Amino acid sequence: MHKLQCSGLPAAVSKEEIAKLVQGFEKQDILTSSGVTLAGNRYIYLSGTDRVIRAKLGKVGVHCMKTQQAVVVSLYEDPIQPQQAASVVEKLGDYLVSCGY
Incomplete structure (x- = not known):
């Protein structure tokens, strides 16, 4: 299980939630119908591209x-x-891409 801890996100993000999120970059209709779930909290999908989800x-x-x-x-x-x-997120993401991540 992948764990993500920060303020406002008290529980761990499950492997299934991460897998669905990653799949959502390719198939956004998955997120349109069921939203984005992180640590058991279901967020309403607003928009996205093949690189960004809101x-x-x-x-x-x-x-x-x-x-x-x-x-x-x-x-x-x-x-x-x-x-x-x-x-902030996209600058960090672009930096990681420039480093091969």
Whole structure:
């Protein structure tokens, strides 16, 4: 099981949740119908591309970016704005890609 710990995400993210998220980059209709689930919390899928997924649940937003070998997952809430989270996540993702990850 992959574990992801941070404030606002008290439980571990399951292997199945990560697998579905990764699959969602290729087949976004999976996320459109059932949302993005992380640590048992189901977020409403907002939009995505083959590299980025955006979702939200109440005041908490999710911004994910796929690199060659990793998926960067970010949770944010007020006062952080979606554009701020996107900028940080995508810069980190681009850096990882430039390093071969």
